[in-house]
Amino acid sequence: MFPIPQASLEPNTYAYETVPLVKPTGFREYDARWLFGSEINLMGVQALGLGLGTLIHERGVRPEIVVGHDFRAYSASIKQALANGLMAAGVTVHDIGLALSPMAYFAQFALDIPCVAMVTASHNDNGWTGVKMGVERPMTFGPGEMSRLKEIVLTGAGKARDGGAYRYVEDFPEVYIKDLTDRERLKHPVKAVVACGNGTAGAFAPRILEALGVEVVPLDTGLDHSFPRYNPNPEDLEMLHAMRDAVLASGADVGLGFDGDGDRCGVVDDLGEEIFADKVGVMLARDLSALHANATFVVDVKSTGLFATDPVLQANGVKTDYWKTGHSYMKRRVNETGALVGFEKSGHYFFNRPIGRGYDDGLVSAIAILDMLDRNPGRKLSALKDALPKTWASPTMSPHCADEKKYGVVDAVVTHFEQLAAGGGTIDGQAIRDIVTVNGVRVTVEDGSWGLVRASSNKPELVVVVESPVSETRMRDMFRVVDGVLRTHPEVGAYNQSL
Known part of the structure; x- marks a missing residue:
C-alpha cells in the first residue's frame, strides 16, 4: 500500500524522503499548483499520479495518457515521478518530452490518446509546479474531477494495478509544428x-x-x-x-x-x-x-x-x-x-x-x-x-475576502441585484437591462455600462470589473454602485488595486 500523503513535512529528514507531501490547497478548481519542495515532494507527485490513474480507471476511460513538461529545472523530474505513479496504477504513459500545454492537448488527437497530464506552472514564478489534466479531449478537469482526485490522493485511495507501461514518443514537436504550418x-x-x-x-x-x-x-x-x-x-x-x-x-x-x-x-x-x-x-x-x-x-x-x-x-x-x-x-x-x-x-x-x-x-x-x-x-x-467603439474599462480589481466567506458574499450580491431588477429599481437613474448570473453577477444598465462581482477561483478574494461605453465618469459611477453594495458586507476588505 502506498503511504497516505501528509499536508506538511520537515525538509531534509527521513520522513521527507519516505512519505508523500501533498498540501491540500494545491488542488484548484481546474488544475493543480504547488510550491515544489515546501508544498509537494517527488513522492507526493507519485501519489498524485497514482490517484490520477485510479480516477481514470474509475471513469472507465481507456488507461492511456499523454504526458509532457515545461522548461523549468525540476519539471522533467516531476513528470517522471508522475509517470511512475500513473504506471503503478496500470496506465500506459506516452511521454512527448519538453512541450507546450497545447502540444500535449494536440497529442491526444494526433496519437489517439484519451487522457493528458501536462506538468507546468504556466507563468507562475520559479519554484512553482503544477499539472493540467483531462480524460475527455479536448476538455480539462473542472471542479468535480478535481474534488474527486483530491479525495483519492489525500485519503490514500489510489490503487496499484498491473498493466502499466511507458513509451517515449520521439520527435513529437515536429508533428505539432507540421500541423500548424502545413x-x-x-x-x-x-x-x-x-x-x-x-x-x-x-x-x-x-x-x-x-x-x-x-x-x-x-x-x-x-x-x-x-x-x-x-x-x-x-x-x-x-x-x-x-x-x-x-x-x-x-x-x-x-x-x-x-x-x-x-x-x-x-x-x-x-x-x-x-x-x-x-x-x-x-x-x-x-x-x-x-x-x-x-x-x-x-x-x-x-x-x-x-x-x-x-x-x-x-x-x-x-x-x-x-x-x-x-x-x-x-x-x-x-x-x-x-x-x-x-x-x-x-x-x-x-x-x-x-x-x-x-x-x-x-x-x-x-x-x-x-x-x-x-x-x-x-x-x-x-x-x-x-475602429472599435470606444469603451472605458477598469482593470481587474480584487478586494480581500476569506475563502470561507467569499461565496456567501457573492450570493448576497446576486440576490441584491436580482431583487432590484425584479422590483423595477434603477442604478443611478438607469433601468437595469440585463443580469447574467452564471458566475457571480454581471449587471448591465440601459446605457450599456456594467459591473461584475464574482468570487476568485483560487485566492481569498472577490473579483470586480466595470466598464462603460459612454464615458470614464459612467465607468466610475458603476464602480461606486458596485463597491457600495460590497461595503455593506464587513467581510470584504481592501482592494489590491482600485480606480
Missing part, C-alpha cells in the same frame, strides 16, 4: 516581435511563425529556466514594456508575447500599445464573423460588453454567450455549444473547428491575429483597434 503562407509581408520570456515557447514559436512567412524579431526566445528578465506572462507590465520597446525599435507590425506554457498570446500593436485580450477578441470576432455567418462566440463574464453591442458583430448576426471565467469552464462551453471561438479576458482563446480543436493554444491565437492582418492589407493593427 497551410498557405501569409500573402503580405509582416514583421512581428516574438517574445517568449525565456520560457518553453521560445523553442517553437519563432520557427512556426517564420515558416508562415513572418519576419520574426526574436525577444527573449532562448530557453533559460531562471527567467532572467521577467516571468513569461504577457499580462505583466515588465514583459509588455519589453515588447513595446522591441516593436518601436524594430518598426514591427505587431508584438506577440507567449506565456510559460504557450496557451496564451498577448498583443502589442504597431504603436507599441497593449491591446487587452478581450478587445483583441472583438477584433478577431469581427474578422471571423465576416467569414462564418451567424457565428456564436463564448465570452467570459469579465470581458468587454462590445461582444454584445458592437454594430459590426450585430450586422454579421453574431450570437454572444457570456459564461464562467476559467479555462476549463470556457473550453467545455465552447465544445458543448459548438461555438466558433471562446474568448477569455486572461488571453485564453479556444478556437473550434475549422480553425482549431477546441482547446487553448497561444500559437493558434497568434496565427489567427496574423491572418486577420493578412486579410486587411494596408491597415495597421492600431487602425483595426481604433
Whole structure:
C-alpha cells in the first residue's frame, strides 16, 4: 500500500524522503499548483499520479495518457515521478518530452490518446509546479474531477494495478509544428516581435511563425529556466514594456508575447500599445464573423460588453454567450455549444473547428491575429483597434475576502441585484437591462455600462470589473454602485488595486 500523503513535512529528514507531501490547497478548481519542495515532494507527485490513474480507471476511460513538461529545472523530474505513479496504477504513459500545454492537448488527437497530464506552472514564478489534466479531449478537469482526485490522493485511495507501461514518443514537436504550418503562407509581408520570456515557447514559436512567412524579431526566445528578465506572462507590465520597446525599435507590425506554457498570446500593436485580450477578441470576432455567418462566440463574464453591442458583430448576426471565467469552464462551453471561438479576458482563446480543436493554444491565437492582418492589407493593427467603439474599462480589481466567506458574499450580491431588477429599481437613474448570473453577477444598465462581482477561483478574494461605453465618469459611477453594495458586507476588505 502506498503511504497516505501528509499536508506538511520537515525538509531534509527521513520522513521527507519516505512519505508523500501533498498540501491540500494545491488542488484548484481546474488544475493543480504547488510550491515544489515546501508544498509537494517527488513522492507526493507519485501519489498524485497514482490517484490520477485510479480516477481514470474509475471513469472507465481507456488507461492511456499523454504526458509532457515545461522548461523549468525540476519539471522533467516531476513528470517522471508522475509517470511512475500513473504506471503503478496500470496506465500506459506516452511521454512527448519538453512541450507546450497545447502540444500535449494536440497529442491526444494526433496519437489517439484519451487522457493528458501536462506538468507546468504556466507563468507562475520559479519554484512553482503544477499539472493540467483531462480524460475527455479536448476538455480539462473542472471542479468535480478535481474534488474527486483530491479525495483519492489525500485519503490514500489510489490503487496499484498491473498493466502499466511507458513509451517515449520521439520527435513529437515536429508533428505539432507540421500541423500548424502545413497551410498557405501569409500573402503580405509582416514583421512581428516574438517574445517568449525565456520560457518553453521560445523553442517553437519563432520557427512556426517564420515558416508562415513572418519576419520574426526574436525577444527573449532562448530557453533559460531562471527567467532572467521577467516571468513569461504577457499580462505583466515588465514583459509588455519589453515588447513595446522591441516593436518601436524594430518598426514591427505587431508584438506577440507567449506565456510559460504557450496557451496564451498577448498583443502589442504597431504603436507599441497593449491591446487587452478581450478587445483583441472583438477584433478577431469581427474578422471571423465576416467569414462564418451567424457565428456564436463564448465570452467570459469579465470581458468587454462590445461582444454584445458592437454594430459590426450585430450586422454579421453574431450570437454572444457570456459564461464562467476559467479555462476549463470556457473550453467545455465552447465544445458543448459548438461555438466558433471562446474568448477569455486572461488571453485564453479556444478556437473550434475549422480553425482549431477546441482547446487553448497561444500559437493558434497568434496565427489567427496574423491572418486577420493578412486579410486587411494596408491597415495597421492600431487602425483595426481604433475602429472599435470606444469603451472605458477598469482593470481587474480584487478586494480581500476569506475563502470561507467569499461565496456567501457573492450570493448576497446576486440576490441584491436580482431583487432590484425584479422590483423595477434603477442604478443611478438607469433601468437595469440585463443580469447574467452564471458566475457571480454581471449587471448591465440601459446605457450599456456594467459591473461584475464574482468570487476568485483560487485566492481569498472577490473579483470586480466595470466598464462603460459612454464615458470614464459612467465607468466610475458603476464602480461606486458596485463597491457600495460590497461595503455593506464587513467581510470584504481592501482592494489590491482600485480606480
